[in-house]
Amino acid sequence: MRAAVVNTPGSTPVCADFPDPEQQPGRSPLRLVGAGLHHVVRGLASGRHYGSDHAYPLVPGVDAVARTGDGRLVYTGLARSPWGTMAEWMVTPFEVELPAGADPLAVAAGMNPAMAGWMPLTTHRKEAGELGTVLVLGATGMSGSLAVRAALSLGAKQVIAAGRDHEALERLRGLGAVTVPLAAAAPDARATALAAAVAEAQPTLVLDLVWGPVAEATFAALGKAGTDDGSASIDYVQIGSLAGTEAALPAALLRSRRIRISGSGAGSVSKAEMISEIPEIIARFADGTFDAPYTDYPLSRVGEAWAHRGHTRAVVVPD
Structure with missing residues (x-):
């Protein structure tokens, strides 16, 4: 599959071929719609974040909006390393369906x-x-x-x-x-x-x-x-x-x-607690209480996304 790939600590990701994610029992592959480039994504990819396992090469990305095989839009994340969410396909442990009215790229940028x-x-x-x-x-x-x-x-x-x-x-x-x-x-x-x-x-x-x-x-x-x-x-x-x-x-x-x-952060808050709150947060994106300005970049331009600065969040999308 095509994916953003970080080959060494501190290097800029490149769009390249990467092995498909490992299958997991009861979990079907999801197709990328948009993955936000958050501060934690940069920290993990560079090895500076306390949660980094320092294994390279890797696909960056901690969460995403993706499409299921039957066409539903879902928020997901927590892919097993070295796979992240900035790839054409991902296998993840949870899915939360997006409600009507939610901009999928704003959710990817803002969740x-x-x-x-x-x-x-x-x-x-x-x-x-x-x-x-x-x-x-x-x-x-x-x-x-x-x-x-x-x-x-x-x-x-x-x-x-x-x-x-x-x-x-x-x-x-x-x-x-x-x-x-x-x-x-x-x-x-x-x-x-x-x-x-x-x-x-x-x-x-x-x-x-x-x-x-x-x-x-x-x-x-x-x-x-x-x-x-x-x-x-x-x-x-x-x-x-x-x-x-x-x-x-x-x-x-x-x-x-x-x-x-x-x-408060990864490690001090359990994954189960975070996942349980996701529907309430997504609902606020759908009703307009929350917004998240974004700039989208195709996978082939992930290097430009990595260099993005400003008041909007970079979101990586399929080509």
Whole structure:
């Protein structure tokens, strides 16, 4: 079959012949409709992601929209290595049928980034019984924007969206979020802006898609003087690290606040839990609550897809 193939760590994929995927009992091959080029796809293909098995050559891609033998459109993923989803054919362990009205390429572009925020939001709501005030760090990227939309759709009392892109922040403000601009801000200025927003509405859940110095500014904003134990507890969930892989955590914050710091991602969230939430997420793409701008590239131009940057997500489609 024709597929995107990564031959060595860090190399750009090429379109080439690759062995057909191994058959699995009870699973029929699916034909590619569109596979999103997500941050995790690049990380796994390069060997930088903690989930990489460092086996080459490989076909990149963690999820896709595909067509079944009887013509149905399904969302799928988790193909067995070294096969990924950027290939003419794939064999996968699950299928979720797309509802009417869902743009299959928007689903391919947006499901993975949407899940990043959706999982900790639904987990927190189950544990706490409701969503209070949610702070999203990195709210102007695709994952962050979808996390803001998810929090609003799941009934958050208030959503604070912090990010760098002014136009994206204005769109989120139009949806009802409180916005905090972080563009080109010095560390002290970031902490001041975040502190002002936090003072207005103390978050009970923080979704951090960037980490690094933005996390450190947020820790400073969440810190407080005194030992008043009347404030609500805070769940701080680390999801992405686009701003840096390290962040200094003040000891005083851990002692002075009822705060729980955890992570959400492959390994900390079970595959069964993720799959169970997929129908609810896809439904929001179908009804227009979620959107995911994309640029599609045929398999033969996968190198161009790999170089794609901007506000849209690259989606690899058949030639």
